[in-house]
Amino acid sequence: MKTHVNIFTSPQAVAEAFAVFFQKWVADKNTFTVALSGGSTPKLLFRQLAEHYRERIAWDKLHFFWGDERCVPPDHADSNYRMTDEMLLRHIVMPPENIHRIRGEAEPVLEAERYAAEILDIVPLKDGWPAFDLILLGMGEDGHIASIFPDQMQLLDTSKVCAVATHPVSGQQRITLTGKVINHAAKVAFLVTGNSKRQVVKDIQGKTGAWEKYPAAHIKARGDLYWFMDEQAAH
Numbered sequence: 001m002k003t004h005v006n007i008f009t010s011p012q013a014v015a016e017a018f019a020v021f022f023q024k025w026v027a028d029k030n031t032f033t034v035a036l037s038g039g040s041t042p043k044l045l046f047r048q049l050a051e052h053y054r055e056r057i058a059w060d061k062l063h064f065f066w067g068d069e070r071c072v073p074p075d076h077a078d079s080n081y082r083m084t085d086e087m088l089l090r091h092i093v094m095p096p097e098n099i100h101r102i103r104g105e106a107e108p109v110l111e112a113e114r115y116a117a118e119i120l121d122i123v124p125l126k127d128g129w130p131a132f133d134l135i136l137l138g139m140g141e142d143g144h145i146a147s148i149f150p151d152q153m154q155l156l157d158t159s160k161v162c163a164v165a166t167h168p169v170s171g172q173q174r175i176t177l178t179g180k181v182i183n184h185a186a187k188v189a190f191l192v193t194g195n196s197k198r199q200v201v202k203d204i205q206g207k208t209g210a211w212e213k214y215p216a217a218h219i220k221a222r223g224d225l226y227w228f229m230d231e232q233a234a235h
């Protein structure tokens with residue numbers, strides 16, 4: 001794994017820079033499988049892509065999946081699908097069959113199994129695991145990624161592709177990709193902004209403090225691991 005750390009002046013600058021990388025990565029491949037993330041910085045990225053890359057990316061090469069979803073219907077304010085739809089999907093032209101949403105309205109255990117099967121159907125395997133071209137991740141203030149929280153570290157090692165998780169504070173159920181899937185991706189990119197993340201970033205990068213208890217510290221990509229941060233998160 002190669003780690004690349006890129007630091008920018010603001011969350012908007014992070015989104016703009018990441019969009020440039022994203023366009024190039026997609027251009028280099030015939031099909032491109034990506035797992036998207038919820039969170040505030042991906043939201044800026046999706047808006048950037050919708051506003052400036054509508055005509056500059058061959059959207060029909062892409063397969064969009066999600067790294068996690070809240071167990072709510074797709075029109076719910078908490079839905080990651082809804083956020084992506086509002087910010088990006090409705091502004092671009094993409095074959096509907098290439099948009100693989102997690103059905104947050106379905107029974108969670110059955111949906112985690114169904115979604116794993118959908119991933120296995122589309123995403124090429126490496127060493128028996130689906131290997132996405134790119135997995136996009138935000139990081140919570142508690143070091144969580146996708147919906148793998150510090151009190152559910154077993155999701156980093158499970159042999160399942162998708163699992164049901166519970167938000168430690170709200171108790172909301174989530175469906176999430178698991179650690180092994182994330183670690184088999186060709187590229188994993190963290191988009192992290194804001195000073196509330198600074199200490200966690202510092203501990204993960206320096207392997208100091210409580211770094212081992214942060215799910216984000218256990219993420220390695222098969223190929224490249226990217227950190228895209230603003231100065232507030234990075235320094």
Ligand code: 6PG
Pocket residue numbers: 037038039040041042067068069070080137138139140141144145146147193
């Ligand atoms: C989710 C996300 C989650 C998010 C982090 C960071 O659905 O909640 O996938 O993992 O990326 O909580 O979110 P912010 O960027 O908003 O801090």
